[in-house]
Amino acid sequence: MKLKEVICLKILMVYPSYPNTFWSFKYALKFISKRAALPPLGLLTVASYLPETWDLKLIDMNCEKLNDNDIKNADYVFVSAMTVQRESSIDVIKRCNSLGIPVIAGGPLFTMEPDTFNEIVDYFMLGEAEDLMDELVKDMEAHKLKRYYVQTSFCDIGKTPIPRWNLLKLKWYASMSIQYSRGCPYNCEFCDIGALSGRVPRQKNAKQIIGEIQSLYDVGWRKSIFFVDDNFIGNKSKLKKEVLPAIIEWQKTHKYPFTFYTEVSIDFSDDDELMKLMSESGFDRVFVGIETPDSESLKEANKYQNMKHDLEKSILKIQSFGFEVQGGFIVGFDSDMPTIFKRQFDFIQNNGVVTAMVGLLNAPRGSQLYEKLRSENRLLGEMTGDNVDAMTNIIPKMDPKVLVNGYKSLVDLLYDPKNYYKRLKEFLSVYKVPNLPKPRTSIPEIGAFLKSIFLLGIFGKERKEYWKILTWSLFKKPKVFSKAVTFAIYGYHFRKVAEKLSKSPRKGRLSET
Numbered sequence: 001m002k003l004k005e006v007i008c009l010k011i012l013m014v015y016p017s018y019p020n021t022f023w024s025f026k027y028a029l030k031f032i033s034k035r036a037a038l039p040p041l042g043l044l045t046v047a048s049y050l051p052e053t054w055d056l057k058l059i060d061m062n063c064e065k066l067n068d069n070d071i072k073n074a075d076y077v078f079v080s081a082m083t084v085q086r087e088s089s090i091d092v093i094k095r096c097n098s099l100g101i102p103v104i105a106g107g108p109l110f111t112m113e114p115d116t117f118n119e120i121v122d123y124f125m126l127g128e129a130e131d132l133m134d135e136l137v138k139d140m141e142a143h144k145l146k147r148y149y150v151q152t153s154f155c156d157i158g159k160t161p162i163p164r165w166n167l168l169k170l171k172w173y174a175s176m177s178i179q180y181s182r183g184c185p186y187n188c189e190f191c192d193i194g195a196l197s198g199r200v201p202r203q204k205n206a207k208q209i210i211g212e213i214q215s216l217y218d219v220g221w222r223k224s225i226f227f228v229d230d231n232f233i234g235n236k237s238k239l240k241k242e243v244l245p246a247i248i249e250w251q252k253t254h255k256y257p258f259t260f261y262t263e264v265s266i267d268f269s270d271d272d273e274l275m276k277l278m279s280e281s282g283f284d285r286v287f288v289g290i291e292t293p294d295s296e297s298l299k300e301a302n303k304y305q306n307m308k309h310d311l312e313k314s315i316l317k318i319q320s321f322g323f324e325v326q327g328g329f330i331v332g333f334d335s336d337m338p339t340i341f342k343r344q345f346d347f348i349q350n351n352g353v354v355t356a357m358v359g360l361l362n363a364p365r366g367s368q369l370y371e372k373l374r375s376e377n378r379l380l381g382e383m384t385g386d387n388v389d390a391m392t393n394i395i396p397k398m399d400p401k402v403l404v405n406g407y408k409s410l411v412d413l414l415y416d417p418k419n420y421y422k423r424l425k426e427f428l429s430v431y432k433v434p435n436l437p438k439p440r441t442s443i444p445e446i447g448a449f450l451k452s453i454f455l456l457g458i459f460g461k462e463r464k465e466y467w468k469i470l471t472w473s474l475f476k477k478p479k480v481f482s483k484a485v486t487f488a489i490y491g492y493h494f495r496k497v498a499e500k501l502s503k504s505p506r507k508g509r510l511s512e513t
């Protein structure tokens with residue numbers, strides 16, 4: 001009998017770097033001695049399909065440098081990226097090209113714009129990888145790779161295995177990621193989720209999710225976990241009946257070692273039972289695409305779910321159930337008047353949306369907006385993917401100078417310490433602290449507090465506001481004291497990013513790509 005030859009390939013997995021923006025949390029990470037906010041879950045998922053005999057190495061360039069030797073030692077380099085990593089990806093791939101190591105590229109960037117990489121990428125995985133991984137592995141073993149592996153439908157994530165956490169240096173990350181569902185039932189015009197993940201939400205089952213949570217617990221992870229779903233509440237009844245009760249049970253048995261956060265649509269506020277169960281599970285933050293208080297702009301964006309709600313009441317209600325509402329906001333809709341900047345500012349300020357991510361409207365490939373603007377000849381190439389660089393790939397209706405300058409001053413005002421701390425107090429006042437066992441304060445957290453005293457309380461531009469909020473929380477609402485410290489640190493990051501933006505020379509300039 002002939003024994004099957006064991007093939008052992010050396011795979012280098014690379015996650016290119018993304019710029020230092022609101023989402024990178026880079027200035028805040030310094031306080032807790034972490035290198036990146038989140039791990040590259042796409043690569044960790046793909047890795048779980050590769051044979052155990054293969055030699056795998058992961059370099060997250062947001063945490064460490066990529067050396068030529070790492071590339072030279074590999075048989076193949078796997079690259080995963082989203083749009084904002086375009087430049088770094090091109091750089092990495094060109095390095096692989098010059099060292100003669102073939103590149104297999106996947107993830108949203110390559111799926112949406114493979115043409116940009118035609119000349120430099122050897123093999124593409126377009127779309128979700130799950131159903132194509134066996135074929136890819138077989139072809140790699142036979143050295144007969146096809147140029148394109150294309151998944152046009154959406155897979156059953158109920159079969160996706162647990163990510164290979166052992167490829168990570170856990171201590172470098174502020175939070176871990178888990179994915180429960182993919183897809184979103186809504187149809188916002190500017191969003192590419194329909195093309196990337198579909199309109200019919202697909203979920204993992206409760207056993208799978210508990211398995212993933214347990215696996216993170218087993219590798220020693222504690223505290224923060226981000227459910228990286230497009231819209232976590234796409235199927236509310238399954239969550240309420242199966243998944244959340246199982247998470248609550250697990251958290252209770254393990255004495256609540258984790259806190260969770262995720263992304264939800266505004267209709268979250270309609271369902272008291274869902275909010276209660278999520279809070280009991282340990283969720284304390286939700287990101288909501290609020291976009292704009294202007295109903296004409298919401299209509300234009302096809303964001304009917306927001307139009308149907310009194311946004312202010314919904315935010316307040318979610319906060320009062322024990323969640324921070326992080327909001328995504330957009331300026332630059334066709335219906336936006338120059339008064340929009342002041343309206344956005346007042347809305348964000350009055351509703352205690354402490355973490356307000358405001359961006360200029362952009363049209364990602366794959367969105368309906370992209371197609372509409374292409375037909376109107378109003379597209380300026382591809383979006384950069386960095387939502388706070390004051391760039392847009394759209395020719396706006398508003399005078400571009402007014403738009404960009406208005407945007408920059410809006411961000412500037414929002415993250416001016418006086419305004420930031422004012423809405424922080426607004427939020428902490430209404431926030432209902434969940435009655436759950438608190439995870440133990442860790443040494444990095446104590447370190448972060450001490451660093452904050454030094455950097456913010458003594459040397460910071462925000463020192464007056466910093467001491468005011470700490471004293472207020474200590475005497476009026478001691479349960480939110482640690483939150484006040486965390487937000488003070490976030491505020492420093494946001495302020496730094498806002499200052500960088502306001503100093504940038506882009507005065508009314510649009511995307512040049």
Ligand code: B12
Nearest residue numbers: 038039041042078080082083106107108125128129228387
């Ligand atoms: C976590 C996350 C982040 C993290 C990234 C950190 C990190 N290390 O991942 C943070 C918070 C920093 C972030 C930021 C932003 N993000 Co983001 N983010 C996500 C999110 C929610 C989850 C990513 C994830 O882990 N997915 C789970 C894994 C399993 O899926 P996956 O990566 O797609 O991988 C699968 C396939 O693509 C494939 N695959 C992936 N890589 C590879 C590689 C190879 C070799 C192969 C074979 C296969 C393969 O296999 C996997 C299994 O099928 C996604 C939405 C989503 N649900 O995916 C958005 C998403 C990636 N982000 C997006 C955007 C636009 C942004 C922002 C610009 C946000 C904004 N609008 O303001 C910023 C930009 C960052 C910056 N610094 O400026 C877009 C990207 C669109 C695009 N075309 O690139 C997405 C898709 C959401 C969306 N549609 O709006 N983001």
Ligand code: SF4
Nearest residue numbers: 184186187188191193
């Ligand atoms: S913007 Fe949010 S709610 Fe709208 S389609 Fe995209 S993921 Fe769904």
